[in-house]
Structures are given as C-alpha cells and as structure tokens.
Amino acid sequence: MTGRGAAKAAPLLDVRGLKVHFSVGNTVVRAVDGVDIRVERGECVGIVGESGSGKSTLMRAVTGLLPNVAVTELSGEILFKGSDLRTLSGRDMRRMRGEDGFSMVFQDPLGYLNPTMRIGRQVAEALPPNLSRAEAKRRMYELLREAGLPDPEFVAKRYPHELSGGMRQRVAIAIALSASPALLVADEPTTALDATVQLQVLDTLKKLYRERRMALIIITHDLGLVAELCDRVYVMCRGRVVETADTVTLFDAPTNAYTARLIALSRRDGRAAGTEALA
Amino acid sequence: MTSPPTPDSVAEGGHRPLGGIARALSAKAYRFLRALAGTRYGLPGLIIISALALIALAAPWLAPYNPLRQVDTSAAPSSWQHPMGTDNIGRDLLSLVIYGTRASLAIGFCTALAALFVGGLVGITAGYWRGATEAVLMRLAELFQTLPVIIVALFAIGLFGASFWLLVGTVALAIWPLEARLIFGQFVSLREREFVAAAIVADLPYRHIILREILPNALPPIIVQVALDASLAILIESGLGFLGLSDPNMISWGQLLFTAQDFLSTAWWMSVFPGLAICIAVIGLNLLADGLNELANPRAAQASPGLVL
Amino acid sequence: MTAPILMARGLVQTYPGRPTGFWSRQTIRAVDEVDLDVSEGEILAIVGESGSGKTSVARLLLNLRMPSSGTIAYRGVDLRRADKRAYRREVQAVFQDPASSLNPRMRVATALSHVAVRHGLASGADIARLIARHLRAVGLDPPENYMLRFPHQLSGGQQQRVAIARAMMLDPRVIIADEPLSSLDISVQTQLLELMKELKEKANVGFVLISHDLNAVEAIADRVVVMYRGRIVEAGRNVLAKPRHPYTRALVDARLIPDPKLARCKQRIILDGDALSSTIVGGCRFRNRCPLAVSVCAAEDPPLRPVDRDGSLAACHLVEPVANPFA
Numbered sequence: 001m002t003g004r005g006a007a008k009a010a011p012l013l014d015v016r017g018l019k020v021h022f023s024v025g026n027t028v029v030r031a032v033d034g035v036d037i038r039v040e041r042g043e044c045v046g047i048v049g050e051s052g053s054g055k056s057t058l059m060r061a062v063t064g065l066l067p068n069v070a071v072t073e074l075s076g077e078i079l080f081k082g083s084d085l086r087t088l089s090g091r092d093m094r095r096m097r098g099e100d101g102f103s104m105v106f107q108d109p110l111g112y113l114n115p116t117m118r119i120g121r122q123v124a125e126a127l128p129p130n131l132s133r134a135e136a137k138r139r140m141y142e143l144l145r146e147a148g149l150p151d152p153e154f155v156a157k158r159y160p161h162e163l164s165g166g167m168r169q170r171v172a173i174a175i176a177l178s179a180s181p182a183l184l185v186a187d188e189p190t191t192a193l194d195a196t197v198q199l200q201v202l203d204t205l206k207k208l209y210r211e212r213r214m215a216l217i218i219i220t221h222d223l224g225l226v227a228e229l230c231d232r233v234y235v236m237c238r239g240r241v242v243e244t245a246d247t248v249t250l251f252d253a254p255t256n257a258y259t260a261r262l263i264a265l266s267r268r269d270g271r272a273a274g275t276e277a278l279a
Numbered sequence: 280m281t282s283p284p285t286p287d288s289v290a291e292g293g294h295r296p297l298g299g300i301a302r303a304l305s306a307k308a309y310r311f312l313r314a315l316a317g318t319r320y321g322l323p324g325l326i327i328i329s330a331l332a333l334i335a336l337a338a339p340w341l342a343p344y345n346p347l348r349q350v351d352t353s354a355a356p357s358s359w360q361h362p363m364g365t366d367n368i369g370r371d372l373l374s375l376v377i378y379g380t381r382a383s384l385a386i387g388f389c390t391a392l393a394a395l396f397v398g399g400l401v402g403i404t405a406g407y408w409r410g411a412t413e414a415v416l417m418r419l420a421e422l423f424q425t426l427p428v429i430i431v432a433l434f435a436i437g438l439f440g441a442s443f444w445l446l447v448g449t450v451a452l453a454i455w456p457l458e459a460r461l462i463f464g465q466f467v468s469l470r471e472r473e474f475v476a477a478a479i480v481a482d483l484p485y486r487h488i489i490l491r492e493i494l495p496n497a498l499p500p501i502i503v504q505v506a507l508d509a510s511l512a513i514l515i516e517s518g519l520g521f522l523g524l525s526d527p528n529m530i531s532w533g534q535l536l537f538t539a540q541d542f543l544s545t546a547w548w549m550s551v552f553p554g555l556a557i558c559i560a561v562i563g564l565n566l567l568a569d570g571l572n573e574l575a576n577p578r579a580a581q582a583s584p585g586l587v588l
Numbered sequence: 589m590t591a592p593i594l595m596a597r598g599l600v601q602t603y604p605g606r607p608t609g610f611w612s613r614q615t616i617r618a619v620d621e622v623d624l625d626v627s628e629g630e631i632l633a634i635v636g637e638s639g640s641g642k643t644s645v646a647r648l649l650l651n652l653r654m655p656s657s658g659t660i661a662y663r664g665v666d667l668r669r670a671d672k673r674a675y676r677r678e679v680q681a682v683f684q685d686p687a688s689s690l691n692p693r694m695r696v697a698t699a700l701s702h703v704a705v706r707h708g709l710a711s712g713a714d715i716a717r718l719i720a721r722h723l724r725a726v727g728l729d730p731p732e733n734y735m736l737r738f739p740h741q742l743s744g745g746q747q748q749r750v751a752i753a754r755a756m757m758l759d760p761r762v763i764i765a766d767e768p769l770s771s772l773d774i775s776v777q778t779q780l781l782e783l784m785k786e787l788k789e790k791a792n793v794g795f796v797l798i799s800h801d802l803n804a805v806e807a808i809a810d811r812v813v814v815m816y817r818g819r820i821v822e823a824g825r826n827v828l829a830k831p832r833h834p835y836t837r838a839l840v841d842a843r844l845i846p847d848p849k850l851a852r853c854k855q856r857i858i859l860d861g862d863a864l865s866s867t868i869v870g871g872c873r874f875r876n877r878c879p880l881a882v883s884v885c886a887a888e889d890p891p892l893r894p895v896d897r898d899g900s901l902a903a904c905h906l907v908e909p910v911a912n913p914f915a
Contacts, residue, residue, distance in 0.1 A: 050773040051744070150860070165638070194637035195800065195842040196859045202844075203858055221773065224844025228851045247848045265774045266846040268803050473689040480650055481703045481754065482676035491702070495693045 010082060012183055012215050013039040013062070013102075018076035020054075020061050022069050031057040033239035034076075041182060044209050044216040046230035046247070048223060048262070054239040055219045059185055063104050064093055081182075099128070102183040103176035108192050109168040113160040119144075119171050120156030126178040139178070147174035148204035166197030170204060177208070183215040184208075190225060202228060223266040227251060235259045314574055321570020327563030335380040342374035346530060354546040364548040366538060372548060375535055376556050382531035383513050383560060386447055390512035391505050393451035398458025399501075405459075406466025407489055417463065424456040428515055432524050441526045450515045454508050461504050465497035472496075499575030503568050510564035517557050532557050591664070592625035593678060593761050593794070594649060599623075599658035601644050601818075614867070618644045619655070620818035628761045629792040631784070633809035635799060635839070640815040642798045646766045649796065650681050677707065680755035684767035686747035690739040696723075696750050697735035703757050722753040726783060745776035752783065762794040763787075769804055777801075781808050802828060802843055814839070817873045820892055824900025832895055832902045834878045872905070880906055 020032040032054045039045050049055040060066050062078050064085065078085040080096060088096065096102065106112060114122055124140045131139065144152035147170040160168055169189060176184055189205070190198040206229060209216050218230055226233055226247065233250045235243045235258065243256040254260040315321040334341060344350050349369040357364045363372035398420075405416040432449045439445055469475065470493065478488050519525060520533015527534070532553040539549035599622040605614035619641040626632060626649065634642045647653045649660065651667060662670040662679070683689040691699055700719045704710050710718040716735075723731035726749040739747055748768060755763050765784070769777040785808050787793045799805055805812060805828065812827040813820055814836045822833040831837045838857045845851045859877045868876060871886040878885065884905050892903040894910050 050775065195802070196637060196838055198844075199842050199856060199858050200860075222844065223846040224851070227846050227848040228844055251846065251848055262774070263846060265778055266803075268778075268807050473683040473685060474691045476650075476652055477681065477683060477689050477751070477754070478691075478702075479652060480676065480679075480681045481706070481758070482673060483702060483706055487702065487706075492691055496691070 009040070011038045011079075012041045012043075012081060013037065013217075014077070014079040015058075015062060016077040016079070018058065018061060018078065019073050020057055020066070020071065021073040023072045024069075028072055030239050032061065035236070035239070035241050037234060037241070039183065039215050039217060041215055042213040043232065044218065044230045046218045046220065046226035046233045047236060048220060048226055048233055049236035050221055050262075052238065053236040055236050056187055058236070059104070059187055059217065059219055063097075063102065063185060065104070097181075098179050100180065100182045102185060103179060103181040105169070105172050105176050105184065105186045105189055107188040109172040110160060110165075113168060113171065115160055117159075118156065119158055119160065119163070123156070123171065123174050123178060126175045128179070143174040143177055144171070146177065146208070147171065148200060148207070149174070164197070165193050166200055169193065169201050173201075173204060173208070177212075181214065183217065185217045185219070187219045188221070189218065191220070191222070205229060223251075223263060235262070315567075315570050318570040318573040320566045321573065324563055324566030324568070324570050327559060328567055331380055331384060331560055331563065334377055335384050338378050338381055342371075342377045344371040344374045346370055346374040346378045354542065354549075356546070356548060363552045364546065366535075366549050367542055367546065372535075372552055375530055376532070376552055378530045379532045379535060379553065379556065380560075382443070382526075382529045383516065383533070383557070386443070386450070386516045386531070387509040387513040387560070387564070389447045390450045390454060390516075391509040393447060394454040394458050394508050394512075395501070395505055397451065398455040398460075399462055401455070402459040402462025403466055403489060403494075406463040407470060407485070407493075409467070413463075416459075420456040420459045420463075423452060426453065428453040429519065429522065429524075432519050436524050441524060443526055443529055446516060446519065446524075446526060450512050450519075453515060454511060457511075458501070458504060458508065462497065462501060465500065466493060469493045469496055499571075503571045503575060506564050506568035506571055510561045510568070513557065513560050513564070590628060592627040593663060594624070594626040595661040595664075596622060596624040596626075596645075596649065597659050597661075599645065599648055599660070600656045601641070601648060601653065602656045617818045619648065621658070622815075622818075622820055624649075624813065624820075626762055626764075626794060626796055628794045629788060631788055631795045631797060631808050631810045633797045633799060633805040633812045634815060635802065635805055635812060636815035637800060637839075639817055641818040642815050643766055644818075645815070646681075646764050646796070646798050649764055650679065651675070677758045678761045680758055680760035680763050682748070682751050682755055682763060682765040682768045685771055686744055686751055686768075687739060687771075689751050690747055692739055695736055695738055696742075700750075700754055700757060703754060707758060709757065718757070719753075722757050723750070725756065726750075726753045727779070728753070743776075744772050745779065748772065748776075748780060749783070752780075752787075756787070756791075756793075759791075760793065762796065764796040764798070766798045767800070768797070769799065769801060777804060778807075784808060802840065817868075819873060819903065820901075821874065821904070822900070822902045823892070824896065824902075825898060826900065830896075830900075832900070832907045833904045834880050834906070835874050836902075838879075872903075882906070 015035060015037040018032055018035045019030070022029045022031055035054070035058055037045075037047070037058070047055045047058065057066070061074065062080075062085065066074075074086070080102065083092075085093065085096065113119075120137075120140055123143055124136045127136050127139055140156065141152040144155055149155050149167060149170050155163065155167060155171065160171075163171070186205070190201050193201060202225070205216065205218075208214060209229070216229075218225065220226060230247050232246050233244065234241050235250070235256065237258050243250065243254060243259045245255075250259065251263060254263060312325075316325055347370065350371055351361060351365050351369050353365060353369040354367050355361060355365045355369075361371050361373065363376060366372055366375065401416050401420060405413040428449065431452060432446075435445055435449050475488060475492055478492050483492075516525070516531065517533035517536065520531050521536040521540075523537050525531050525534040525537065535553040536550055539546070539553070542549050599619050600617065601619035602615045602617050605616040607613045622641070622645060624632075624645070634645060636642045644653070648655050651660075660667045662675045665671075667675065690696075697716065697719055700722070701715050704715050704718055719735060720731035723729075723734055728734045728746065728749055734742065734746065734750070739750075742750065752763075769780060772780065781804060784795055784797070788795060797805065797809060811825055812823065814822040814827060814833065816835050822831065822836045827836060828840055831840045838859050841857045845854065857879060859879075861877055871888060872878070872881070872890050875881040875885040882905070888905070890903045890905045892901045894900070895902045895907050896910055
C-alpha cells in the first residue's frame with residue numbers, strides 16, 4: 001500500500017489554495033478562501049466547522065458537485081491521484097467516481113435515494129456494468145452486509161421510505177462502496193440520526209475504514225464524532241483552515257483560540273467520564 | 280412613494296389607516312411590476328398583455344371603422360383600406376378584432392377573478408378547517424370539475440339566453456375547482472408550519488391567521504394560477520363562441536370564428552386573424568404566468584422570500 | 589412549593605397506522621399513558637429519540653391537538669373548560685426550526701406587534717418601545733437593528749431569540765420549547781441555554797425543554813423525563829448522572845465524547861435496530877432491543893415506579909423498586 005510509512009509518497013487528495021466565491025445579491029460570499037487539504041491513502045481526516053465555515057462547499061468543489069449558483073471564482077488545484085480534477089472532462093470525472101476513485105455520502109439519504117425503486121436494485125445499479133445478474137446480486141448483498149445491515153435480503157426488497165434513517169444511511173454507504181472507492185467523503189453522515197442509531201453508523205464507518213483501508217473524509221460540526229473516528233483534523237472558520245493537527249494533539253493542545261473554544265463548548269461542563277458497563 | 284419603514288411605523292403595523300394602506304399597496308405594486316419586468320418571460324408577457332389592454336381600452340379611437348357597419352364589399356381580402364380584409368357582410372375585420380379584444384379580455388379577467396373568489400372561499404374553508412368540511416367541499420369541487428362546460432353552457436343559454444355575465448358565470452363554474460384545489464393544497468401545507476402554530480399559541484384570532492399569516496405566504500402560486508385561469512377562460516369562451524353560444528350583442532373573437540366557419544376556404548382571413556388574436560392573448564398570459572412563477576420561485580442563491588409583495 | 593401550572597394525567601394520542609386487514613387498521617400510540625407536571629421556575633427536560641412521542645406531548649400540552657384520552661389540567665381546571673385566554677398567556681412556546689417559526693413575510697416588529705395588540709399590551713407609539721424592550725432582554729441589542737428585518741435576514745440564533753422574545757412578551761409562567769437548539773451551531777446553543785437559565789432565575793419562568801441532545805439537557809435541566817415509544821421509561825432529578833433504565837443507559841452511553849483518548853478505549857453498548865421498525869405487542873416495548881431482556885419483559889408491561897430515595901422513577905422489571913421514596 002502506498003502512503004503510510006513511505007516518506008514522500010504523493011497524497012491521494014491534495015487540495016492547494018482552493019478558492020470558491022459566490023455572488024449573492026450584490027455581495028460576494030467567500031465560501032472557501034484559500035484552503036489546503038491533504039489526505040493520504042487509508043487515512044481518516046475530519047473537517048470540522050460551524051455553519052458558514054465553508055466545509056461543505058469545499059467538498060462539493062472537490063467532488064464536482066457545486067450548487068447551481070453564480071460562482072465568481074473557482075481557483076486553486078484539486079489533485080486526486082495526481083490529476084487536477086478541475087481540468088478533467090466529464091468522462092474522466094466519471095471515471096474518477098468509479099473504481100479506486102472517490103464517492104460521497106450525504107446528510108439526508110432520503111433526498112437522494114430513488115423513492116420508487118427498491119433498495120436492492122438501486123445498489124445493484126451502482127455496480128460496474130459488466131457483471132452477470134447473479135454476480136451483481138451476490139455483490140449487492142455483500143455490500144449491504146458490509147455496510148452494517150444485518151438482514152440484507154429484507155432490506156433489498158424494501159423501498160427507501162420503509163426504512164429508518166439509520167438504515168437508509170447505511171444503504172447510502174453501500175452504494176458509495178459499490179465502486180470500491182479509494183476515498184469516501186461523508187458530509188454530516190450522522191447529524192440527522194438518533195443517538196443510538198448514530199453509534200451503529202459510526203461503528204460501520206470504523207469497520208470500513210479498518211477493513212478496506214479506505215481513505216475517509218468526515219465533514220461535520222460534531223467534535224465528538226471527529227474524536228471517535230478521525231486520525232487528523234482540519235478546523236475551518238469562515239472559509240479558511242485555522243488549524244490542523246492529528247486528533248490527539250488537537251484536543252489536548254489546540255493552538256488556535258477558535259479551536260480551543262469549540263472544544264470547550266463541546267465538552268460543556270467538564271469532560272464526560274466513561275460510564276459504567278451495563279450490568 | 281411611501282417613506283421607508285421605520286421601527287415605529289412598522290410596529291404600528293396592525294393599525295394602518297385606510298389612506299396609509301392605499302399608499303403602501305401602490306408602492307408595493309410598483310415594486311412588483313418592476314420585478315416582474317425584470318424576469319425573462321415576464322417582460323414579453325407584460326408587454327403583450329399591456330398592449331392588448333390598451334387596444335381594448337382605446338378601441339373606439341383605434342378602430343378605423345365602425346365594426347358593425349357595412350363599409351365595403353363583402354368578403355374582400357386584405358388591402359390598404361382593410362388590412363385584415365372584410366367579413367361576409369362587408370364589415371372591416373380589423374375593427375372587429377380590435378373591438379373583440381374588449382369582450383375577450385373582459386371575460387378572461389372577470390372569469391379568473393370569479394373563479395378565484397369562489398375557489399378561494401372553498402379552498403380556504405376546506406384547507407383551514409379540514410375534517411368533514413374538507414370532505415364535502417373537495418368532493419363538490421371534483422364534481423364541478425367533471426362537468427362538461429359546453430353542455431352546461433348549452434343548458435344555461437337555453438334557459439337564460441346568452442349574455443356577458445352568463446358566460447362569465449358558466450366558464451367560472453368550469454374553472455373554479457382548479458383554484459380551489461390549489462388554494463386548498465396551499466392552506467393544508469402552510470397550516471402545519473410552525474409560524475402558524477406560534478400564532479395559535481399566541482392566541483391570535485383565526486381571521487388574523489388566515490388573512491395575515493397564511494394567505495400572504497400562499498399567494499405566489501395562486502397569482503400564477505390566476506394568470507393561467509385567465510388564458511384558459513379566453514380559450515373556453517372562444518370555443519363557446521365558435522359554437523355559436525356567445526352573446527350575439529357582443530363582439531368577441533370566438534364569435535368572429537363562428538361567422539367565419541362557412542367561409543374557411545373562401546375567406547381565410549376571417550378565421551385566421553381572430554384566431555391569431557386568441558393565440559397572442561393566450562401566449563401573452565402564459566408568458567406572464569411564467570414570469571410570475573420565476574418571481575415566486577427565485578433561484579436558491581438569492582435569499583429573498585419570493586414574490587416581492 | 590407552588591402547585592404545578594399544568595398537570596397531565598393519562599395522556600394518550602393515537603394515530604391510524606398501516607391497515608392489517610380489509611377494515612381494520614393498526615393504531616399507533618404516539619403517546620401512551622403519560623403523566624406530567626409542569627411548574628413555574630423549573631426546567632423540565634423531555635428526552636427521547638424519534639418515535640418517543642416527545643413532540644406529540646408538546647403539542648398536547650400546548651393544546652394544539654386534542655388527546656385521544658387523558659386530561660390536562662390548567663391551574664386545576666380541565667383545559668377543555670378552562671379560561672383559554674389566560675392559559676395562552678401563561679403557557680407559551682418556542683419551536684424547533686427558527687426559520688419556519690417566524691412568518692417569512694413579516695418583519696420582526698410587525699410579527700411582535702400583532703401579539704402586543706391582540707393582548708392589549710400597548711398601543712400606538714408604546715408598541716415599538718415594548719418590542720424594543722423585549723428584544724433587548726433576549727440579547728438583540730440595539731433592537732432597532734433587528735426590528736425591520738425579515739426572518740431570512742437573521743441568523744438562526746437571532747431568529748430563535750426573536751421567537752423567545754415573542755413568547756416572553758406575554759410574561760408567561762411556562763415556556764414549552766420543542767427542540768429549540770437542534771438547527772443551531774454549538775456556540776449559539778450555549779448562548780441560548782444561558783438565556784433560558786437567566787429567564788428561569790430572573791423571571792421565575794418554567795421551561796419544558798424537549799430535546800434529543802443530552803449535553804444540552806444536562807447543562808440546564810432540573811428534572812429529566814426519558815420517553816421511549818410513547819411511554820415515560822425513566823424520570824427524576826439525576827437521571828443522566830445515574831441512569832437506571834437500560835434504554836436510558838444506552839442513550840447516555842451513546843454520547844460521543846470530544847476526547848480522542850477516552851473515546852477510543854470506550855466499550856459501548858450498541859443497540860440493534862431502531863425505535864420504530866417493529867411492532868411490539870404486549871410486554872415492555874423496549875424488549876426487542878434491550879440487552880437485558882428476560883421472559884417477564886415479554887409478559888408484562890413494566891409500570892413506572894419509584895426506584896430511589898430521591899424520587900426517581902423507572903419502568904423496568906429489572907430495577908428494584910423502593911418502598912418509601914423520599915417525598
């Protein structure tokens with residue numbers, strides 16, 4: 001595996017000096033204002049920020065999913081496996097979303113799962129097209145199981161609205177995994193979920209990260225999620241990266257006042273102690 | 280133009296004297312028209328409809344001849360004196376079409392407003408109180424929607440004779456369910472919104488909630504529908520006129536088509552020009568509706584609440 | 589100790605669910621026999637996940653819906669017969685999504701003036717002064733900057749403050765806040781929690797805080813009620829510090845810890861499935877996910893009973909009841 005250990009291996013994702021500015025009414029919003037992000041293969045990186053920090057816009061610019069608004073500036077480099085994503089044609093971009101490429105999971109899967117199609121078919125659709133039907137079906141069940149759904153046969157026959165939020169999110173993860181991506185970008189993957197369900201999805205993400213050695217980018221405002229899952233963290237505020245460090249260092253000794261404040265707020269009154277094991 | 284809002288004037292908002300309301304409304308109307316003129320389809324729509332309205336108003340001065348007077352050879356094709364030719368009796372077609380604008384536009388708008396009024400009452404009542412009221416009223420709307428307009432018109436005219444207001448009433452009968460369903464849908468969904476719950480919790484009376492909380496938010500699609508209703512009304516009226524069910528004392532495009540039926544091959548201009556007029560009116564209203572729709576659903580980038588009302 | 593302003597007893601709210609036969613339908617009990625007391629000067633938190641019924645309880649307490657059965661007493665009088673006007677003045681609300689709890693087409697001052705005029709709080713030029721005073725009291729200073737704005741011109745935190753100002757205008761005794769923090773940034777959440785605490789201390793206003801965020805609840809709640817699928821499963825003053833019901837323990841355990849060293853070595857209880865997916869017939873409604881379920885859990889629905897000297901209640905067969913709770 002390239003990346004870990006090798007001294008000067010090229011990072012999987014290398015964003016340099018990215019700027020994304022929108023015009024809203026008669027003002028210019030500098031959603032992303034000169035950001036550098038680096039993600040190696042097999043790393044889990046967290047991008048943390050409050051609303052308006054630019055974290056979602058950053059990822060949408062990287063994955064080519066900017067919203068349909070007036071973009072006044074889009075500059076900088078987005079190097080994925082060495083190629084600049086900004087200069088790629090539509091066809092090449094699609095290949096980047098395929099095998100060993102990148103995939104995204106969003107906050108509310110109900111919004112982007114097809115409500116009129118059964119789950120099994122939607123997952124199978126995302127698989128590479130040259131598989132036989134039996135093979136596709138097998139891979140589909142495998143993916144659903146890998147995404148943490150204990151009863152894939154049951155889920156595959158359901159429609160999205162028949163499943164709960166947590167199950168839908170795992171289906172979304174299964175779909176994202178179907179192309180065997182090298183990088184999975186998850187934008188607020190657990191925000192809309194109940195606390196107990198959040199743990200299930202978190203568990204799934206942890207397992208995936210370990211077993212597939214897939215790079216993960218987690219975009220969130222929840223520092224707890226980042227502490228549980230990520231190796232390294234970028235903290236964003238108003239379109240800029242204000243601090244970056246590995247997770248332990250960041251939480252122990254933040255160098256930036258904004259970061260320190262976020263951490264203090266997330267802890268509210270003192271650190272949460274470990275709870276007793278269930279008797 | 281009214282003075283810009285100050286905190287005091289806005290705080291007294293609940294109690295504006297009548298003159299103040301009129302001034303405020305006209306300022307809003309001005310801003311609204313300007314916004315509409317800025318949209319891609321709204322501008323041509325506004326131009327067309329304004330032009331037609333002007334023609335309708337200025338008909339006596341614009342029409343070169345008295346439309347009802349026989350002025351020349353019958354069934355004569357276009358010429359310098361008669362740009363649209365003459366009809367089978369020898370009346371100038373251009374003058375007829377110009378005068379026809381009055382009736383057609385009038386029917387269009389009166390019908391749309393009547394449909395809005397009836398549909399609005401039904402839709403608001405059913406949408407706000409739900410339950411049994413909703414069941415009864417919405418079934419009623421569906422019943423009327425299935426009525427064939429032409430048969431109803433035939434009955435009505437057979438019983439009462441054709442007249443302007445009868446036509447308006449008949450076509451409104453056909454159209455009001457559309458408005459009712461739209462307004463009903465709007466009220467049902469808006470009623471569940473939290474600001475309505477907040478108003479209920481603040482003990483505001485239901486008249487206030489309907490008129491000042493829900494209705495302003497429900498208006499944008501309703502206004503679009505009114506423009507579409509008007510175009511639909513013109514089309515229906517033209518159809519009825521074509522069948523001879525129009526008011527014979529009134530010059531309308533549909534009626535001109537009725538007379539033109541027997542001369543389709545010999546005097547094509549008798550049917551083409553009124554037909555063209557109908558097309559232009561309908562297209563104009565549809566463009567207007569598109570422009571209104573653009574105002575009602577602004578692009579996500581602009582953080583405005585929609586129609587600038 | 590003053591008597592509670594609102595007393596709910598045996599509240600039940602049912603909805604028609606999926607059809608089980610040609611004519612029959614399952615009924616879903618969104619709220620299933622809930623008893624609650626709401627008092628001035630006390631912050632009561634109702635905690636639960638989706639399907640717990642906490643939002644339905646809020647709507648019932650606010651008289652936005654009629655319960656299928658059960659009663660709510662306002663100052664001792666059944667709400668159906670009580671003085672509605674007085675009730676609406678004393679019991680106010682703040683809702684979840686601040687952007688939609690304000691009319692998008694009304695300026696802040698207009699919206700607040702309607703309330704002022706309706707309740708005869710001021711007239712003419714005094715209205716503006718009243719509004720300014722209340723905006724200042726919730727931290728929107730100088731008020732003139734905010735009075736003319738439309739909701740979309742305010743940030744989420746500012747919108748929520750306007751909502752609180754609107755509620756406070758009537759000088760209520762109790763404010764029912766349904767998930768007031770969920771769509772806000774954490775720094776704004778903290779400020780709003782501080783504001784609520786301040787209102788409780790200075791104006792003796794009681795709150796019913798409905799939330800799924802245990803951290804927020806822990807910061808300001810005096811009493812906590814935990815709901816699961818329409819039932820109260822645990823209630824008390826120290827519920828989050830000493831959870832007894834297995835569901836509460838799982839919920840407390842599910843909190844993410846913003847400390848990587850503690851987080852990584854933590855053994856967690858991960859519940860299977862989720863709250864709504866299966867129908868439970870008979871017995872404890874948590875038994876399909878409970879790691880401790882035994883045979884009695886399937887046979888009998890456990891009642892809510894005292895389990896500690898400090899008055900905590902829990903509904904679980906496996907928690908020892910206490911005979912004489914400290915009253």
